[in-house]
Amino acid sequence: MKQIAGLPIDRIDGRAKVTGAAKYTADTDIPGVLHGVLVLSTIARGKITSIDTGRAKSAPGVVDVFTHLNTPRLTLLPFFPYTRGFIPMQDEIINHDGQPVAIVVAQTLEQAQYASTLVDVRYSQEVPKAVLGQVAGTEYVPDPALGEPNEFTRGDVTSAAADVKIDANYSSPTHHHNPIETSASLAVWQDGKLTAYETAQGIQFSRGVLAYSLGVQPTDVRVRTAYLGGGFGSKSVVLPHTLLTAAIARVLGQPLKVVLTRAAMYTSTGHRSEFRQRVALGATKDGKLTSLIQTTTQQASRTDEVTYNPTRSARMLYAVPNLQVRQQVAALDRPGAGFTRSPETAAHFGLETAMDELAYAVGVDPLELRLRNYAEVDPETRQPFTSRYLRDCYRMAANAFGWSRRSMKPGSTRDGQEFIGWGMATEAHSSLAFPSSALVQMNVDGTVLAQSSTQEIGTGTLTVMTQAVAEIMGTTVDAVTFQLGDSDLPAASWSAASATVKSVVAALDKAGKAVRDNVIKLAVADARSPLSGLAVDQVEAEHGHLFATGDRSRRDSYLDVMSRHGNVVATTAQTPSTPGYTTGAVFVEVRIDPRSGRVRVTRAVGAYDPGRVMNRKTARSQVIGGITWGIGFALMEQTVVDQRTARIVNPNLSGYLIPVNADVPDIQALFVDKPDPGSPALGARGFGEVPITGVPAAIGNAVFHATGRRIRDLPITQDKLL
């Protein structure tokens, strides 16, 4: 088998994306499409007492205005994680600020935007709870929603002996995903069937939820997402406007397009919850962990209580005999939270900062401390990992960074005025696989068509799947066409949870091998083939040619075999869900100007063990993206909520800061790149969410190294270092 997966080929969709030819959801050209604009509630808790749409309806170009009084009734799919807990515009109840209360439909976007300002909504208002600080004492452990309990214990933390103890509280604010593409829905009904152009990270789920909520058959719903302009979790559940757009388009009998404004994204798509945590470590005097307690609190809403930010790192990262993890929520009158890129990061920040504090408490290098607590086996199952090269990650990244030259003492490194700090952290995230299916078909001209209804969210799915199919089939990348983004294709799952590669490649591998073997069977059974008479396992495929093993002069080609055969050969295969866990290590350098307190990240090196790397070019880009998200998490990102109104003060990209180009240094990405024999996907594991996880702690640890100041409340803005 010639290696094709892993090669750093350019993106297959590169040309479409650099020419503007790639059509994203809001770009879809539907003649006669009407424009819908949401009216959002301006209170966080209460009821609508009256809603006057008269002026809006009489504004130029307005087709109709929908409120809870005349919007079709939709059925809520009652379980996580498909929808957001309730469907708005079904009654007068307001559960959070920015909840849709009306949709104005007009001929043009500008007409709909203006008329939306004319809808007069009156409320009766109750005092909302806006932030966790206001609900201290109401925390509780909710029923598990993700198939895992919210409380775990291992051993007994109460009786664990410890020479050294660390016990500290850490916190981080609400974060928003802020994909550059805002969510959009475009609904077209024809003959009782719906085509929904969606910004969906899971088009099959969108299809299922739309069908259920609208009361139609799933086969009457087709969901298409040609390209996603980023998602980061904001497009993983089926958002209310998707259901409302489809329902209203059906009533109107005309296609309808609703594109969320940037401001609406701050109240519509979920968010990374405000997060508070306590981490208590016990250790021997040489730094061997004896106990770990981590208690986390995140936000619930009035309609859901899911712990979106799990504490898996505490359970999985280190060999610690006594463990107690408790995941709590406290209810706020805020939109429900949601998955946000690398949800394990919030809790991971506390753990990996506490580990640095422990390193200083026992006087052991932070990297050495982690090696002393290295988990040789899965701490949960006590079984060996199918593959684990975290130690290699530590070594590779430390060497590339020059960690051994670090002086342990805080504040000991200066460059002119600037303080320099070096920090590190382990990186880790679960990497699941979801049940998936794929079709592989060899055409009569020897080219290959592969299909799966996964999504191209920007991670390079189209490219790496094409490479994977080429490798599985023993043909060239040029000979493969991979199709995705259409729910009529074989079912696949979310572009989420770092699951796509492992899920879809596994299905492609299963289907592709069957097709390859069937084509080889055609060849060896055909007297006209030079391979005639060989056993199937005596034939290899490479670059579209078939060879007798050990005698490459006996050769045939897919083109010749298939043109003689005259019919396509196709197989659809399914693969089940599997768990997974991927690790790495990150080292960062910060520089701090003591005159302003501002922290700059000037160097970052990450090394990862994602099993086999599927495309070294796109994988490196995911590392860069992840580390940059970590920089934002550590230094600037925060959604500011007014404590009196539970309304967001900075729902925009000038007030909610995400890193700009000048915030990001050169980033070095290293890979162990050894296949995981436990992976059904050519030895690859998912890893896209790994590279953020350790960065906030690594930066905080570097800030401590630079200044001796331990900042436990993110983001580390300059006011905290004055």
Added chain:
Amino acid sequence: MKDFAYTRARSVAEAVSSQGKFVSGGTDLLNLMKDGVESHDLIVDINGLPLRGIAVSGPVLSIGALARMSDVASHPLVRQSFPVLSEALLDSASPQIRNMAAVGGNLLQRTRCGYFRDIASPCNKRVPGSGCPALDGENRGHAIFGGGDQCIAVHPSDLAVSLLALDASVRTSKRVVRLDDFYLTDPVRETVLEPGELITAIEVPVGRFTSRYLKLRDRATFEFAVVSVAAALDLRGRRVCDARLTFGGVAPRPWRSTAAEDALRGKDLSAATIAAAASAAVRGAVPRQHNGFKVELVQRAIKALLTDLGSVR
């Protein structure tokens, strides 16, 4: 946004008599209209007016009100003689916005206070008498100087801070006003401009000032100031013959501290002098719940800027 009539003015006289809202770059006006903060029946496009020249005539650098931020920032005269101006402009907004926005309009941009920009919030600037949620609310970005109990929003223009340091004036369709007198701290009436009055030029006295701008913010660039300082010093050797120190991100208008200037004037620029100026600058500051750090940050900024400017060891 509500639709409006649109016309292009062919002369200053026509613009002034139009009774419409002037648009040059439109980079703030459009946002204000999109957010429903402002609404206008008639928009008068003044971009065709001959107000783009940048030239020194006699003792004054005259910058046409319609000159674009990027053109002013890169103009050789400005870069050589008024570095504070060029630096403040290059620290503003993004390259695209700097290509669009005119300097006259820049002086009139409105505060970025989140409560002001959200029409569902009370705001004394937008709806006089409705209240100011920032006073006891999310006020990390708000004023520590010059705000009263009505409004503590800060003026967002970097350019205005630098021009104030240079003792610039605004030439309008009817008069010349020193920038010192141009801005008000009233939440509603932000400048002395009267209805229909059009800024035609900015006039900067040519002096022997050494000048510099320092802007501090939470990310590397493309952000409004958390705190900024502009300094224009008339230095003879180490001696400060004259000084102007102005600040952004701290007051409802571009802020000037004459007390800090007094602490510098006539003194040798030493660490002690600088420290005295820094503490004089923040005397009378009124910090709120979340912006107390600005009191310290302004002083740090002054020290950093003056230390660099005077090469003080």
Added chain:
Amino acid sequence: MPSRRTVLQAGGATVVTALGPPGPAAAEAPAREIALKVNGEVHKVAVEPRVTLLDALRERMNLTGAKKGCDRGECGACTVLADGRRIKSCLTLAVMREGEEITTIEGLASGDRLHPVQEAFIRQDAFQCGMCTPGQIMSAVAVIQEGHAGSPDEIREWMSGNLCRCACYPNIVAAVRDAAR
């Protein structure tokens, strides 16, 4: 009608022809037909004065390459060139841009031959989801033309008006350097 640039070059002596006399204040103005020159081609479109250049391109001309990421000038995804200078098309009215040469991402390649910046973006993997990419590329073309591609730090600063949430920044810097060579 002269472009803004010719007005500027003439030292302000030329006055742009006004579209009409100032009218009375009106709450509603009917859509009017304007001629916008985009990618070398004149498009006649009916727009109300309130229509932004971005919405005119996207909703009236089906030129959807320029993206709407914020509609407030805060992300840069809508960046286009106007008379060769980069601007954010969400913050300008279409009626204000009559008489100018607008270039969008769709107008950058010559037939099948990509612009060197487009090629460099592919080669350096300077995008992931691609949503900010048209704006990044238009800015990158301008950065090189402006002479702001002299060093990585200079590129970082002058490319910072374009947000990339997938965060391909180091690759964008590499692509600009690559194309500037």
